[in-house]
Amino acid sequence: MRFSGLTDIGLKRDNNEDYIYLPREDSGIKLFVLADGMGGANAGEMASATAVKTVKDYIKNNFIKIERTKEELENLIRRAIVEANKKVLELANANEEYKGMGTTLIVVLIYRGRIHIGHVGDSRVYRLRQNVFRQITKDHSYVQELIRQGDITQEEAKNHPQRNVLLKAIGVEEKIKPDIITKGFVKGDIILVCSDGLTNMVDDKYIYEIIMKNIYDVNVACKKLVEKANYNGGLDNVSVILISN
Numbered sequence: 001m002r003f004s005g006l007t008d009i010g011l012k013r014d015n016n017e018d019y020i021y022l023p024r025e026d027s028g029i030k031l032f033v034l035a036d037g038m039g040g041a042n043a044g045e046m047a048s049a050t051a052v053k054t055v056k057d058y059i060k061n062n063f064i065k066i067e068r069t070k071e072e073l074e075n076l077i078r079r080a081i082v083e084a085n086k087k088v089l090e091l092a093n094a095n096e097e098y099k100g101m102g103t104t105l106i107v108v109l110i111y112r113g114r115i116h117i118g119h120v121g122d123s124r125v126y127r128l129r130q131n132v133f134r135q136i137t138k139d140h141s142y143v144q145e146l147i148r149q150g151d152i153t154q155e156e157a158k159n160h161p162q163r164n165v166l167l168k169a170i171g172v173e174e175k176i177k178p179d180i181i182t183k184g185f186v187k188g189d190i191i192l193v194c195s196d197g198l199t200n201m202v203d204d205k206y207i208y209e210i211i212m213k214n215i216y217d218v219n220v221a222c223k224k225l226v227e228k229a230n231y232n233g234g235l236d237n238v239s240v241i242l243i244s245n
Contacts, residue, residue, distance in 0.1 A: 036237070191242070
């Protein structure tokens with residue numbers, strides 16, 4: 001398995017509110033985490049960093065204590081996300097400058113041929129398998145709900161004035177219910193984890209093309225994806241993680 005990750009401030013923002021975590025190459029726990037923070041001043045940075053670090057510590061501290069079945073790993077991720085939500089909310093309530101902060105959160109744990117995903121917000125996970133590239137998470141956003149109801153199309157969603165309105169985020173409400181997904185992770189699969197700084201700036205078909213052109217070098221692929229987002233305007237921070245099996 002090969003992996004790489006990159007986060008970039010973009011061209012229009014004063015600070016980077018995205019935060020990513022990658023495992024060490026020799027780590028026994030293949031854990032990847034990405035968060036896209038929101039809030040005034042440096043609150044977004046604090047929310048994303050707090051969420052990622054809380055998840056990382058919780059999973060590392062509890063991984064050896066569980067059976068590591070599919071159900072146990074899913075529950076571990078769920079509890080880690082709940083803990084992250086609690087920590088971000090506590091910080092926001094205790095510090096006036098952090099009021100209203102929050103963050104998206106993607107947790108990816110790979111173990112024995114499976115990829116376990118926990119997800120809140122509109123950061124995304126895609127899987128490329130046998131030349132088929134598709135999103136495997138569902139955005140927790142207003143426009144995604146409009147799509148689900150049949151009120152707008154995927155194309156209309158791209159330019160909808162409320163496309164950045166989230167229906168769910170870490171640190172906003174006391175109770176959080178993340179989506180938990182488990183998929184197979186077989187030889188040849190490539191997983192992309194990204195913030196909306198990529199997907200708002202680069203169409204899926206071009207993301208697919210960039211990955212395919214650099215399929216044997218995840219480091220170059222990550223760099224090219226970030227470069228493309230910035231070339232197209234770089235309106236937001238952009239973060240990408242690529243995992244190749």
